[in-house]
Amino acid sequence: MSSDLLDKGYKPHDVEKRWYDFWEKGRLFAASESESTKKPYSIVIPPPNVTGILHMGHALNNTLQDILCRYRRLRGDNVLWMPGTDHAGIATQNVVEKKLATEGLNRYQVGREKFIEAVWEWRSEYGSAIINQLKRLGASCDWDRERFTMDDGLSRAVRKVFVTLYQEGLIYRGNYIINWCPRCHTALADLEVEHEVHDGFLYHIRYPFSDGNGDVVIATTRPETMLGDTAVAVNPDDERYHGVESRKIVLPLMNREIPVIQDKYVDMTFGTGALKITPAHDPNDFEIGNRHHLERVKVIGEDGLMTPEAGKFEKMDRFQCRKAVVEALKKDHLLDKIVPYQHSIGHCYRCNTIIEPNLSKQWFVKTKPLAKKAIEAVKNGDTRIVPEIWTKTYFEWMNNIKDWCISRQIWWGHQIPAWTCEQCEEVIVDMEPPDTCPACKGKALKQDTDVLDTWFSSALWPFSTMGWPDETRALKMFYPTSVLVTGFDILFFWVARMMMMGLHFMGDVPFKDVYVHALVRDEEGKKMSKSTGNVIDPLNIIDNYGTDAFRFTLAAFAAQGRDVKMSEKRVEGYRHFINKIWNAARFALMHIDKEYKDIPERSLSLVDRWILSRLYRAAASVSDSLDGYRFNDAASVLYNFVWHEFCDWYLEAVKPTLYGKEGTNRKESTLSVLWRVLHDTLILLHPFIPFVTEEIWNKLPGTTGSVMQSVFPIDAAVNNVREDAQAESTMSMITGIITGIRNIRGEMNISPSLSLTVSVHSQEESIRKTVTQYKDMIINLARLESLSVENTGRRPKAAATSVFENATIFVHLEGIIDFAQEIHRLEKEISKLANELNMVTKKLRNEDFLEKAPKDVVEKAKERHGSLIEKQQNLQKHLDKIRALGA
RNA sequence: GGGCGGGUAGCUCAGAUGGAAGAGCAUCGGCCUUACAAGCCGAGGGUCACAGGUUCAAGUCCUGUUCCGCCUACCA
Numbered sequence: 001m002s003s004d005l006l007d008k009g010y011k012p013h014d015v016e017k018r019w020y021d022f023w024e025k026g027r028l029f030a031a032s033e034s035e036s037t038k039k040p041y042s043i044v045i046p047p048p049n050v051t052g053i054l055h056m057g058h059a060l061n062n063t064l065q066d067i068l069c070r071y072r073r074l075r076g077d078n079v080l081w082m083p084g085t086d087h088a089g090i091a092t093q094n095v096v097e098k099k100l101a102t103e104g105l106n107r108y109q110v111g112r113e114k115f116i117e118a119v120w121e122w123r124s125e126y127g128s129a130i131i132n133q134l135k136r137l138g139a140s141c142d143w144d145r146e147r148f149t150m151d152d153g154l155s156r157a158v159r160k161v162f163v164t165l166y167q168e169g170l171i172y173r174g175n176y177i178i179n180w181c182p183r184c185h186t187a188l189a190d191l192e193v194e195h196e197v198h199d200g201f202l203y204h205i206r207y208p209f210s211d212g213n214g215d216v217v218i219a220t221t222r223p224e225t226m227l228g229d230t231a232v233a234v235n236p237d238d239e240r241y242h243g244v245e246s247r248k249i250v251l252p253l254m255n256r257e258i259p260v261i262q263d264k265y266v267d268m269t270f271g272t273g274a275l276k277i278t279p280a281h282d283p284n285d286f287e288i289g290n291r292h293h294l295e296r297v298k299v300i301g302e303d304g305l306m307t308p309e310a311g312k313f314e315k316m317d318r319f320q321c322r323k324a325v326v327e328a329l330k331k332d333h334l335l336d337k338i339v340p341y342q343h344s345i346g347h348c349y350r351c352n353t354i355i356e357p358n359l360s361k362q363w364f365v366k367t368k369p370l371a372k373k374a375i376e377a378v379k380n381g382d383t384r385i386v387p388e389i390w391t392k393t394y395f396e397w398m399n400n401i402k403d404w405c406i407s408r409q410i411w412w413g414h415q416i417p418a419w420t421c422e423q424c425e426e427v428i429v430d431m432e433p434p435d436t437c438p439a440c441k442g443k444a445l446k447q448d449t450d451v452l453d454t455w456f457s458s459a460l461w462p463f464s465t466m467g468w469p470d471e472t473r474a475l476k477m478f479y480p481t482s483v484l485v486t487g488f489d490i491l492f493f494w495v496a497r498m499m500m501m502g503l504h505f506m507g508d509v510p511f512k513d514v515y516v517h518a519l520v521r522d523e524e525g526k527k528m529s530k531s532t533g534n535v536i537d538p539l540n541i542i543d544n545y546g547t548d549a550f551r552f553t554l555a556a557f558a559a560q561g562r563d564v565k566m567s568e569k570r571v572e573g574y575r576h577f578i579n580k581i582w583n584a585a586r587f588a589l590m591h592i593d594k595e596y597k598d599i600p601e602r603s604l605s606l607v608d609r610w611i612l613s614r615l616y617r618a619a620a621s622v623s624d625s626l627d628g629y630r631f632n633d634a635a636s637v638l639y640n641f642v643w644h645e646f647c648d649w650y651l652e653a654v655k656p657t658l659y660g661k662e663g664t665n666r667k668e669s670t671l672s673v674l675w676r677v678l679h680d681t682l683i684l685l686h687p688f689i690p691f692v693t694e695e696i697w698n699k700l701p702g703t704t705g706s707v708m709q710s711v712f713p714i715d716a717a718v719n720n721v722r723e724d725a726q727a728e729s730t731m732s733m734i735t736g737i738i739t740g741i742r743n744i745r746g747e748m749n750i751s752p753s754l755s756l757t758v759s760v761h762s763q764e765e766s767i768r769k770t771v772t773q774y775k776d777m778i779i780n781l782a783r784l785e786s787l788s789v790e791n792t793g794r795r796p797k798a799a800a801t802s803v804f805e806n807a808t809i810f811v812h813l814e815g816i817i818d819f820a821q822e823i824h825r826l827e828k829e830i831s832k833l834a835n836e837l838n839m840v841t842k843k844l845r846n847e848d849f850l851e852k853a854p855k856d857v858v859e860k861a862k863e864r865h866g867s868l869i870e871k872q873q874n875l876q877k878h879l880d881k882i883r884a885l886g887a
Numbered sequence: 888g889g890g891c892g893g894g895u896a897g898c899u900c901a902g903a904u905g906g907a908a909g910a911g912c913a914u915c916g917g918c919c920u921u922a923c924a925a926g927c928c929g930a931g932g933g934u935c936a937c938a939g940g941u942u943c944a945a946g947u948c949c950u951g952u953u954c955c956g957c958c959u960a961c962c963a
Contacts, residue, residue, distance in 0.1 A: 009925075195960085202963085220963060267962055275963055284961045343963090357961095389891075393958075396890070400959090488958085519957090556911090557900075570899075573911060576925045587922030632901070636910075651922075659921085739929095745917085746929030752918050783920075783928095836907075843907095848943035857906055857944090864907070 010582035012546025015695045020135055022694075028708050029140040031080035033473040038078035042478035043069060044462050044511075045081065045141060046486050046494070047149065049088035050123055051095045054133035056520035056566055057487055059538040062139050063554045064517060064631060065485045069140055070687035071626050072482075074712040080478045082465050083141035085130060087150040089413040089454040090184050090350045096122050096412070112411050112449075119412050133539060138547055138690045140708075147465045149457040150414070157464035158414045158457050159431045161505060166418075166429045170366045171406075173418075173427075177279075177286040178405050180358035181348040182304030182318075186409040187362050189453060190402060191493055193346040193355055200343055204272070204336035205329055207232055210248040210257055216241075217336050219271035221343055222281075223329070224321040227254055227310045228299035231277040233288060236262040238273050252334045253325065254311060261292050280359040298359055302409075318356065363407040363416060363450065370500035371401045377499060383509045386629050390488060390516045397492050404497075406453045413451030420446050459497035462510035479506060483513040491516065515629045517558055520566050541571055548689035549575035555688050556635040577639060578692055581685070584647050585696040588678050591658045595702020596672035605666065606734070606774060607653040608673040609727035614645050615677050616721050619713045622684055638685055646677065649735065656780055679703070680713040680721065733767070734774050737809060740802035741782040744811045747825050748800060748818065755785035757812040761793050764806050771807065798885060800825070801878040803871040819886030826879040830872060837868045 023029060031042075043065055048058055069081045096119045097107055107115045127148075134141070147154060165171040179188040203223045208215040216232055229251055234241040244260045251258050265288055266275045279289030280298040289296060299310040306313045306321050313321045329335040346355040375398045377383050378391055385391045407416060419428045423442035428434050436443055457464070462481055466474040480502070486495060495514055502510030541550050545568075552574045557566075599612075618641040625634035656662060657670045679700060686693040686707050697707040713721060741758055750756070758778075760771050771778070772789045779787050795801075798817045799810040813822075843849055843861055850858055 008923080218963080222963090265961090270962055282961080282963080284963080287961090344960090393891070396959080567899080569912065572925085576923095579925050580923065583923035583926085585922085590922075628903080630903080633903095636901075640910090647922085648927085652927090655921085742928060743930090747916090749917065752920065752928070839907075843944080846943060850943080852943045853906075861907085 008586075010546075010579050010692060012548060012691065016136070016547055016691045019691055019694045020138065023140065023706065023708065024143065026706065028706055029081070029142050030144060031142050031478070032078050033477055035078040038076060040080070040477050041072040041077035042080040042082065042481040043483055043485065044465060044481055045083045046490070047084045047086040047458065047461060048130045049091050050085045050127040050130065050148070051088055051092050052130045054130060054137070054538050056536060056538055058134070059137060059550070060517060060520050060554050060558065061485060061487060062134055062137055063551045064515070064558060066137070066139050067555060067631060067687045068483065068485070068626065070690060070708065071712070073708060074683060074686065074710065075623070076711065080474070081141045082145055082147070083131070083134070083139075083143060084147035084149070084465060085127065086454060086458060087148065087413065089408060089410055089451060090186065092119060092123075093410050093412040094184070094350065107411065115411055136539065136542060136547065138551065140690075145465070149454070149461070153467065154457060154460070154464045155414055156431075157460050157468055158452065159417045160469045161460060161501065162417055162452070163429055163431050164505070165365065170369065171363060172366065173361065173363050175359060175361045176364070177283045177357050178360050178362055179346060179355045180302065180360065181351065181353055181355050182302065183351045183353035184348060184410065185302060187360060187405055187407060188348060188355060189405050189455075192349045194349050195344040195346055197342055198345045200341050200345075201338045202271070202341035203326065203338050205252065206334040206336050207249045207252060207276070208334075210250045216244070216249065216260070216274045217272045218274045218276045220276055221341060222322070223325045224306070224313075224318055225278045225281045225299065226251070226276055226325065227306070227313060228278045228280050228297040229258060229276045230279060230289065230294045230297055231259050231261045231292065233261050233263045233266050233275045233277050234273060235264060235266040235268045238266070238268045240273060252332060253328055263288050263291065281357050283357055286359070296359055300356055300358065302358070304356065362405050365404040365406055367401045367404050367500065370504055371398045373503040374398055374496065374499040377503060377509050383499065383511060383514060385514045385516065387516065390491065393488075394491065394496065398496060404453075406456050407450040408453055409450055411451065413454060414457060416448040416450050416452060418448040420448070422446055455493055455497060458494055459501040460505075462498055462502055463506050468505070480509050481511045483515055484511040485515045485517065487519055488516050489519065536566055536568070541568065544568070545571045545575045546578065546691070548692045549578050552577065552635060552688050555631045556639070558631040577643065578689060580643055580647060582692060582696070584642070584651060585678060585699070587651060588674055589699055592671060592675050592678075592701060596675035597702065599672045599676055600669045603665065604669055604673065605657070606727060606730055607650055607777070608670055609724050610731040611646065611650040611677055612673060612721050613724035613727055614641060615680055615713070616723050619680065619684055623712065623714050626687075635688060638688065642681060642685070646681065650677070652781060653777055656776070675700075675702070676721065682707055683710050683712060730770060733770060733805065734777060736804040737771065737807065738778055738782045740804050740809050741784070741811060744800045744802055748813075748821055750816070752783060755783055757785050758782070759788040759790055759796065759810045759812070760807050761790050761810065762807040763791060763793070767807050795878065795881055801875065803874045805867060806870065808874050819882055822882050823879065823886065826875055826882065830875050830879065833868055833872045833875070837865070837872060840865045840868060
């Protein structure tokens, strides 16, 4: 038989594009701003970099968001999933600079204006790549609302925030030590520096006293910075250095006289207890320098080359200079020793260049007052972080937050809305370019050339995308957003800052929940990175296995608090699952000829009642799990329900009915159940595997439109989908008996094609009745010739046995029994039982247990004890008989 | 230096609120049973890192030890 409805195997590529276009054209992802009855549900996408290509992190992040959005739509919510991209200052600038480099140009040759033009051009040409990739993943964003952190609206929001914070005194400008990337040629925030342990050296250098009498030995890992030293510091409590504070030191190589100062900061136990002070190139030295009013000598320039202040070392590269300084010191016999030393060095998170702490004039956000509210909001539960473990990390960082350096010396980004009057040096901060200086009325105003840290605009994302600073309907309806889904790697970069900005400007948290998911790693648990070459390309996976298989894999492995180790093998496994669904549907559609809207109230068979009950439980469990962001639980419930309950038991059990062996009435009611279960299962599965479910949905008679527009079965109040404990317990008895028989068949190597004769013995009438009632089902699924039900307990001549609850099953094996094999099987079974029995007996002998454990637990143990004993006795009797027969 | 997470079947991992150790893959045996061999039916395999403790009961809670991984920090 062949079905013209579905092909034999599922071919994802034929259907994915088709359905995505269908959804988009039908505007099925669109959120409504006027809807008054539906509950609003909103998520803002973590905007991927425009330069980005879809990686595993995106794939996981967006799959989870999409599952939530599709699920909430099916639950009847008015869902907004706000999409967009991030201008990614340094990253994007780097990309365009690289492109220019292939033409032999650098950005200075091109000039600022032309360069920015080039970036925009690049963006319009390549910037939608990541968006298209998200679409291949099935992301159901409201694409009509797509935003970009540099578009006009968002730029206005950025200026508004900057100006307001400046006026409130929460943004200031000043000369501080910052992290400088000589390659990117810009300042970096502390967060943007990545520390890495390096094998370096600790250089011990002799600093002679100016009176020619002795010296002080200092230790440093960066000898080139000594050229900028303006003091040597010792701890005031250090007895070795009593009285030195009145003496001067001659700085080697520079022949500059510098003071010896005392500061508690100096650790007496480290090195020689004497510390060279370079206020312009070390954050601590900078602080100490401030305390002691030391001069700041900047010897390393912004290009990483030595400045004129470095004397004869001028124009040398900083690392070359290190060598040269060491050589020069050696020559002067001022190098005491060099010892190998491990220490961590900061690197630029974008280009991995070793960063240089450097003195520079930058803009900062005063974060402490903003952080206070952000801490409060999590403490009082306005925003809930899931899993909770991350709240601790959040507090830790928020409590120790430092001012945020927000200016970057690059060109691509939001230029800082600050102007300096060239006449009187007045600084004007405003939303729009001022015409005249308010102080001197001068006309020569020069805008600050710096741009803002990319994260500054990202911090406004939850409200800037909805039209702020205008009071829009979108804001009114969708702010605060329902949940933010993100990886923990940007908890500080982004989440914390959105919290601060949202609370400050909107007066409310940006999201009610933050769901922090794991990182996707490679098979060995390593972070995927281009340099290690262990990157698995999600698009490749999609090409090979289909989007649905990939999405289901991600969901199944997204257990809270643990990293996802991705490998193709897993995806392959879930592709089998998709195919299984496909084939189950194919089978069902061979028989379903029309819509079966109503399930008859009466005369449902046991399996029909059973599968409806299991469906109900699956639906409840899936919604429960998704409400708690337990994606993997939801996935595994669906997997088990579909495969092991619906396919393995239900479809198999129902075949005789479908093939007309049980009359048309039964067939009709079973078809109605089959229709219902397939229908509802597609809805349950849809958030996880949207494409295949949509494809099948559209082949199912009686459905209209998209599966997206249907209703999650838990809310549908559909007929007869309900819990049925009685059907479940009866079914578990029948399946238990079938499994017992199959077990014997398997263990005794009896061919499946051989029909068996079986008798079921029980003293309990109710059991006999039930088994008799479902005799046909047992015969069918266990492949029997005949089944008899008895109360005698008389053992057949030669048989294998199995005990299920209060029933003993005999598989008649006259002529084909292998006595040795059966004896072996029974012995094994009995010893297994003995072990279990032992444990329960011990428990029941314990008076404390009987007294203190809850009644139901004790009751359960007693029941179990009874049934184990009966089982064991039964098997033992049979064993005795087999032994006698075999002998 | 602080903080966090993890060590459960050969492999990869599940095991909210403590009450009879689970899945997938891999392995072994039997099947082309009229949706699916990307399948079906069975089987084997774990002293839940180690040592203590709390409890009638601990993979699950507490303490310590040990081995991994990550985050964070200004020890030159």
